[in-house]
Amino acid sequence: MSEFGRQGDQAVFTLAVDLNI
Numbered sequence: 001m002s003e004f005g006r007q008g009d010q011a012v013f014t015l016a017v018d019l020n021i
């Protein structure tokens with residue numbers, strides 16, 4: 001479960017950075 005939560009958080013961060021650009 002920890003891996004899933006961590007991956008989800010990273011995915012959201014990446015998406016936010018992509019949108020920011």
